Amino acid sequence: MLFTTNGILLTRENINAILSYKGDLPFIGISLNACSAGTYRKIMGVDAFDAVVSNVKHITAALSKQGRKTRVSISMIVMKENLDELPLLPDLVHGTGAASVSVRAAEFTSSYTKDWFSSDEQNIRLDEKLLRAFERYVGEVEGRCAALGIEAICKEGHSVMFSGMCNELFDFLGIRNDGETFACCSGAFIPMGNLRDCADFWALWNSEKRQHMRTCIVNGDIPPECRHELCPYWRTRKNIDGFDAKSYRCSFQLLDTDAGISDAGLSVTGEAAISLRGRVTNSGNKTWSNTGLDRAHFFRIGGHILGTPRGAVLKELRGDMKADVHPGETIDFDLSVDVSGLGHGTYYLKLDMVQERMFWFEDRWSSPLILKLRLS
Numbered sequence: 001m002l003f004t005t006n007g008i009l010l011t012r013e014n015i016n017a018i019l020s021y022k023g024d025l026p027f028i029g030i031s032l033n034a035c036s037a038g039t040y041r042k043i044m045g046v047d048a049f050d051a052v053v054s055n056v057k058h059i060t061a062a063l064s065k066q067g068r069k070t071r072v073s074i075s076m077i078v079m080k081e082n083l084d085e086l087p088l089l090p091d092l093v094h095g096t097g098a099a100s101v102s103v104r105a106a107e108f109t110s111s112y113t114k115d116w117f118s119s120d121e122q123n124i125r126l127d128e129k130l131l132r133a134f135e136r137y138v139g140e141v142e143g144r145c146a147a148l149g150i151e152a153i154c155k156e157g158h159s160v161m162f163s164g165m166c167n168e169l170f171d172f173l174g175i176r177n178d179g180e181t182f183a184c185c186s187g188a189f190i191p192m193g194n195l196r197d198c199a200d201f202w203a204l205w206n207s208e209k210r211q212h213m214r215t216c217i218v219n220g221d222i223p224p225e226c227r228h229e230l231c232p233y234w235r236t237r238k239n240i241d242g243f244d245a246k247s248y249r250c251s252f253q254l255l256d257t258d259a260g261i262s263d264a265g266l267s268v269t270g271e272a273a274i275s276l277r278g279r280v281t282n283s284g285n286k287t288w289s290n291t292g293l294d295r296a297h298f299f300r301i302g303g304h305i306l307g308t309p310r311g312a313v314l315k316e317l318r319g320d321m322k323a324d325v326h327p328g329e330t331i332d333f334d335l336s337v338d339v340s341g342l343g344h345g346t347y348y349l350k351l352d353m354v355q356e357r358m359f360w361f362e363d364r365w366s367s368p369l370i371l372k373l374r375l376s
């Protein structure tokens with residue numbers, strides 16, 4: 001059994017439970033993603049850096065006491081916020097007793113707001129200078145790890161890491177808390193059935209679909225289900241180094257609203273919500289699916305309310321589309337804009353398309369519609 005965790009719940013009690021497992025436990029991976037408490041809090045959203053480091057020390061000591069050969073590995077997914085801490089990783093890991101470090105740059109596919117990135121500015125892949133610094137630091141990490149006798153798994157990047165063939169279908173199954181399972185951790189969220197519907201785990205693990213996909217892989221092909229921008233192997237195969245700048249374009253038109261409307265924008269007096277009716281055109285070259293795979297990556301009308309045109313987001317908005325929208329097509333939509341609790345003043349309403357769990361179109365070089373919003 002391979003075991004991956006953020007380490008927060010690796011308490012003594014849980015460590016004992018893990019140690020009581022009688023089967024093979026060759027690997028425990030712990031996502032740390034920072035080398036200081038402040039950066040950890042910023043990235044992971046909780047104040048648990050010291051606790052995780054201490055938990056790692058406990059588990060490595062307990063495994064060694066039990067004579068287990070389990071390899072404990074600490075991973076760091078690198079983005080702008082933690083890039084400069086990367087060279088500190090080997091010594092930190094050495095101090096915990098872990099045997100290996102794993103480093104790679106965060107993928108632009110990870111998420112778009114609440115997970116890795118809140119904006120593309122954090123993505124080192126999109127910044128030549130940051131990417132070069134990352135490569136330099138990776139070299140330093142490998143050198144220091146060699147000196148400390150720690151394994152370094154840093155061979156990363158599309159050209160190296162994904163140039164071979166995917167083995168996730170053979171050794172990985174993503175299981176969500178509702179029992180839904182997914183083929184891999186690429187972010188493509190290829191649904192593989194629900195555990196609750198299966199009497200036997202092995203039936204699902206070796207399902208016809210999975211076996212068919214495995215056969216494709218063994219034959220050197222990428223399974224049709226996987227031919228998706230989110231699959232790093234497919235991206236590499238197709239030499240897609242990022243998203244095509246023309247793929248995700250939209251243009252908005254405001255049709256009607258119950259707010260007062262003038263050249264200066266919208267004005268509302270004492271309302272908790274504004275109703276908007278608008279029209280959006282798909283001026284890119286991708287179809288916007290309003291359902292998507294397992295509703296994981298579907299497209300929606302979105303928006304932000306900001307204090308200044310490029311200021312902090314005060315509210316985030318969503319509106320469903322009634323149908324898929326193909327390139328060149330236009331669709332009308334209704335959007336309720338919640339302005340409750342904002343107080344009197346001038347704000348900015350930014351309307352944009354969003355692909356859930358991925359990105360706002362603005363982050364893919366599309367121009368949102370920005371309206372001044374006056375609340376009194």
Ligand code: SF4
Pocket residue numbers: 166167168169183184185186188190222223225226230231232233234
């Ligand atoms: S989507 Fe890519 S990473 Fe996932 S199983 Fe398919 S080939 Fe492998």
